[in-house]
Amino acid sequence: METRELRYFVAVAEEQHVGRAADRLGMAQPPLSRAIAQLERRLGAELFVRTPRGMALTTAGETLLREGRVALAAVEAAERRTRRTVESADRPSIVLTAKAGASSELMAKLLDAYAAEPDAVAVDVLLSAPGHQAPMLRDGRADVAILHQPFDDLSGFDTEALSVEDQVLILPAGHPATARHSMSVAEARSIPDLPLPRWPHLDGSYPDGPGPELRDLTQVLQLVRLGRTALVLPESAQANLRDGLAVVHLTDAPPVTTVIAWPPHSTSTGVAGLVRTAGRL
Amino acid sequence: METRELRYFVAVAEEQHVGRAADRLGMAQPPLSRAIAQLERRLGAELFVRTPRGMALTTAGETLLREGRVALAAVEAAERRTRRTVESADRPSIVLTAKAGASSELMAKLLDAYAAEPDAVAVDVLLSAPGHQAPMLRDGRADVAILHQPFDDLSGFDTEALSVEDQVLILPAGHPATARHSMSVAEARSIPDLPLPRWPHLDGSYPDGPGPELRDLTQVLQLVRLGRTALVLPESAQANLRDGLAVVHLTDAPPVTTVIAWPPHSTSTGVAGLVRTAGRL
DNA sequence: CTGCCGCCATACCTGTCCGGTATCGGCCTC
DNA sequence: GAGGCCGATACCGGACAGGTATGGCGGCAG
Known part of the structure; x- marks a missing residue:
């Protein structure tokens, strides 16, 4: 299965509509229809049921959507991290992503403490809307993230808890x-x-x-x-x-755990240093 | 980046030799050379240094090899799990992988206990050489695995410890x-x-x-x-x-923890049941 | 030092397949 | 029953993947 096919499938699955998906992908509808049909033939699986209103996912389609999204994110991460390896070869740096607005106190303490480390590298802070941090870590746009249990999906990451609060x-x-x-x-x-x-x-x-x-x-x-x-x-x-x-x-709201998360197998000394610093706070 | 390019890259990186990699991929050497050069151009990264003996990975290449392997495994997993969704639509079943030879006592207890559950599905046991279980879980050949800390790489999985022993x-x-x-x-x-x-x-x-x-x-x-x-x-x-x-x-050998592991976001009731049973052992 | 060998790159050709336009067939709505 | 919406099919052109032949270059042996 090629990533192109997977991207096509995800677009159609999300739009539930071949025409709109083709639009989003910047292509015409017929080749997209054909690509989906071909994917179904090759997988030996009905991914959609054709309804008069559009396309509805089958059980197999739901599986492919769920698994395909993480696969696409992994491919994008491979590509982005490779690019960054080159870009930051001379001036090493890491990208830290966090929820805009909140935990600013913690962030300030963390960044200050890390900057004082002898082997600290530059930290680019990427603030974004709540819930966007984990995807950024998954697809390689970020190297480390400040996440929050139970709101963010931590699966697939290495994590270290920083604080718990009601x-x-x-x-x-x-x-x-x-x-x-x-x-x-x-x-x-x-x-x-x-x-x-x-x-x-x-x-x-x-x-x-x-x-x-x-x-x-x-x-x-x-x-x-x-x-x-x-x-x-x-x-x-x-x-x-x-x-x-x-x-x-x-009385009964779940406590919020703030964690620092990073992709497993990370070889970045910058990430390691930041995590070490965070653990000492 | 297409998975085809990624497969080509991984082959060359592993063989450190375009000719042998082409052989392994069942294709001629020149198109493979060209594909690698094109990938390097598109990524804007030198992935290999050409030596008289063959191809040696650069730092960027090492990044792409590490990340690319998990990406390829994720794509394969998406494909396999989609296929299995269809195959086992009428007769649900799950694939459990474990190290051949060891933990047979635990396995027997687990399988017996699970078979006695009211909603148990068929369990196909896939025994293989030590260290092969985690990759099988990663690329979708298995749905659940019995793994061993600290030998197996558990990153990316949900796990539950079953036993610790010296x-x-x-x-x-x-x-x-x-x-x-x-x-x-x-x-x-x-x-x-x-x-x-x-x-x-x-x-x-x-x-x-x-x-x-x-x-x-x-x-x-x-x-x-x-x-x-x-x-x-x-x-x-x-x-x-x-x-x-x-x-x-x-006196100082690390203790071995036996865990049951499964991919996150698993929607299989069979996997959930087996994990629940294992937790009660 | 020279000729050969091993390895990757380049040149060039061919076939496949991707993507585009035009159009059809089915279903719901008014 | 006519029109509109949606996906599928038919057909065509061009891009590109993959094949063969060959060049360039460094290492090594004689």
Whole structure:
């Protein structure tokens, strides 16, 4: 199986529509149809059922989508890491990716401590939306990542835990619910006039629901102050809060573990040094 | 990058010789030369230095070999698992791989216990040479594996430990060293008339050294009885020993952890059931 | 020092197959 | 029942993979 075929398949599987997938791939529809049919013949597997509305994945197709995505990421990682080996041959550097906005305190401490190491190399920090860090590590855009259990998928990485913290509910100051010292997540969800915001999926789309679409944390905090929404955050985020907000402890929210993660078999001394430094914090 | 290019590159990197690699790939030498040159151009990286003896990997080449192997295994896994999804659609089954010869007691217990489960599926057992289990899990030839720390590379798998045991030295009965109750690995290595056997690499070749080449465990045990070699084994292997052998405890050999491992994101209920059963043993 | 050998690169040709346009056939909708 | 949407088929041209023949270059033996 060639990566080209795999890319075609993933596009069709994601769009559930040959025409749109062809569009996305920058090619015409017929060759894509043919490529999919040929892939099915070669694999001896029906990957899609053709419906009047488009293409729906079969069980075999779901398997190929799941496994194919990690395979494609691995190929991309091989390519990118090879390129970077050349680019950074003279000036070694590593790419660290982390969630934009959060854990800035931890990051600052880590970067400072690492920069003081004798064999430190340059660290390029790549901040991005929540949930994008693990994919970046998987496809080679990053060399190390700060990830968060249980939100990120850590499978396939070597990791080292850095901290564990509980989550709290952020409310508008003066809201009746602030009278409570603690509550359950179910209770927090069902406060009638404060729907929790919706986080974007990896593709940028949002789930259905009443809450506001969360794009920028400070803007959402402003919405909280205005009494339009509430927010569940790790405790450490409290440090950055300004006036107009109240905090209620959550009894049954899962604790958040912050970890540093890197691809196995990494030979980078920079990555090793950064991990060692992180472990000493 | 296409998987074809990657396969070509890996062949050349392993053979360090374009002609032999072309041979292995069943093609002529010139197109392979050209494909490698083209790959280097597209990656913007010198992958090999051309020597009068053949091709030697550069640093970038080593990166691509390491990462490319796991990428190729992932692509193969995607293909194989998709095929198996179809084949075993009517009669679900899973492939369990384990080291031939060892842990037979554990395996028997596990398979018996699992077969007694209400939702058990058929288990095809795939016995193979030591060290081959992890690759089989990586490229989709197996769905679950019994692996051994620290010998197998567990990276990228989900695992659950089943047992931990120390290693012991197996000697010919009556050998002077049997007077000792325990010794270090270094001492065991330096018993003058008993060189330890050599284990094969993954490709079937053997490291240099004085000891006999280990192919079949029972044959090597015969060699031990004849006073020609000694052997380091996990304790549990003692159960299968016959007469003519003596056991000395090793003080500093690393303990061997037997684990059950499976690929992350596995959706197989059979794998889940087997893992659950193993955890209860 | 020279000729030969081993190894990779280049030149050139051929066939395959990828991708494009045009069009068909089925199904749902209005 | 007509039109629209969607995937499949037919057919064509060009790019490129792979084959054979040969060149270039360094090492080594005589």
